[in-house]
Amino acid sequence: MQDLIASSLKYQNNTLSVLDQYLLPHQQVWHVCDDVASMRELILNLKIRGAPLIGLGASLLVAHLAEQGMAKAALAQAIDDLEATRPTAVNLMHCMAKLRIALQQDDYVMAIVSAAVSLFNEDIALCESMAKHGAALVNSGDNILTHCNTGALATAGIGTALGVIYKAQQRHGDIHVWVDETRPLLQGGRLTAFELERWQVPYTLICDNMAASLMAAGKVDKIFVGADRIAANGDFANKVGTYNLAVLAHFHNIPFYVVAPLTTLDVSTACGADIEIEQRNSAEVRGVSGSFGEALWAPTNAQVYNPAFDVTPAKLITGWVLDTGVYDQQQVLAGKLKDLN
Numbered sequence: 001m002q003d004l005i006a007s008s009l010k011y012q013n014n015t016l017s018v019l020d021q022y023l024l025p026h027q028q029v030w031h032v033c034d035d036v037a038s039m040r041e042l043i044l045n046l047k048i049r050g051a052p053l054i055g056l057g058a059s060l061l062v063a064h065l066a067e068q069g070m071a072k073a074a075l076a077q078a079i080d081d082l083e084a085t086r087p088t089a090v091n092l093m094h095c096m097a098k099l100r101i102a103l104q105q106d107d108y109v110m111a112i113v114s115a116a117v118s119l120f121n122e123d124i125a126l127c128e129s130m131a132k133h134g135a136a137l138v139n140s141g142d143n144i145l146t147h148c149n150t151g152a153l154a155t156a157g158i159g160t161a162l163g164v165i166y167k168a169q170q171r172h173g174d175i176h177v178w179v180d181e182t183r184p185l186l187q188g189g190r191l192t193a194f195e196l197e198r199w200q201v202p203y204t205l206i207c208d209n210m211a212a213s214l215m216a217a218g219k220v221d222k223i224f225v226g227a228d229r230i231a232a233n234g235d236f237a238n239k240v241g242t243y244n245l246a247v248l249a250h251f252h253n254i255p256f257y258v259v260a261p262l263t264t265l266d267v268s269t270a271c272g273a274d275i276e277i278e279q280r281n282s283a284e285v286r287g288v289s290g291s292f293g294e295a296l297w298a299p300t301n302a303q304v305y306n307p308a309f310d311v312t313p314a315k316l317i318t319g320w321v322l323d324t325g326v327y328d329q330q331q332v333l334a335g336k337l338k339d340l341n
């Protein structure tokens with residue numbers, strides 16, 4: 001398989017490597033990955049994360065295993081096991097479905113490698129398209145709020161929502177970004193801040209509970225977020241805390257945009273209530289340190305609720321920025337997204 005290089009995923013000299021996003025920004029550690037168990041561990045612990053990227057990482061691993069001579073039945077099992085790793089982001093299921101089709105071909109090794117390479121290169125192009133459409137919505141001097149991390153670290157290209165912000169800054173040169181730290185795993189404070197510094201985009205880091213007062217003070221002009229799964233009616237699942245922002249934006253009449261590739265649309269899921277929300281372990285909320293895993297701040301036995309995502313209804317969304325264009329609420333509530341699939 002040809003060399004493929006992205007910000008946090010690379011296939012070089014027949015070796016698949018993943019940049020450990022859990023350790024960023026203070027440590028940059030690349031892990032070589034050559035088996036299903038290690039890819040599952042990397043995905044489960046958000047060392048590789050981001051809806052598009054986990055699908056691409058899993059796909060490149062399957063292609064690598066196919067080239068290494070893994071038997072057809074074992075490849076089918078690998079696809080099943082990888083697909084089962086995290087339930088909410090549909091990109092993983094989309095990629096694994098493509099590989100299952102490739103596995104049925106006579107020359108399934110070539111077909112799987114070709115599919116994995118196409119998925120990777122397509123993602124780069126999808127990011128550019130989303131960024132172009134989304135940047136057209138940004139005005140000079142805008143203060144944009146974003147949540148979690150949706151940049152190059154989470155994709156093979158420049159990102160989804162953060163790709164829009166990057167392209168808008170290239171166009172205007174004078175935007176500012178409010179960065180939600182995004183509890184509990186701090187993808188915003190750790191990863192989005194890291195990327196915006198790299199891109200020299202001015203930003204201010206905030207705690208998630210500060211967004212409301214900034215909106216009340218008129219300091220937020222637009223909100224752009226990513227998505228893990230968009231239902232047929234336009235509802236979408238995204239990092240927990242997104243729904244908070246949508247309700248606040250609606251109250252304060254602030255444009256709220258979701259940015260995702262069309263492949264994040266899952267027309268087989270009718271509405272947001274049908275999206276499975278991944279429940280994660282309590283240690284992430286309690287905070288764990290030290291070799292004994294003692295809680296950093298909450299009592300060790302605290303009861304914890306830790307959904308990784310929440311669902312935002314279509315009625316709170318101003319626009320859906322896809323690689324195919326921007327769709328407003330009237331179009332989506334009239335069923336436009338189903339026509340796109």
Ligand SMILES: CSC[C@H]1O[C@H](OP(=O)(O)O)[C@H](O)[C@@H]1O
Binds near residue numbers: 159
């Ligand atoms: C372009 S990434 C989309 C999506 O994935 C992130 O979730 P996680 O960090 O748990 O992988 C987050 O919800 C982003 O908006």
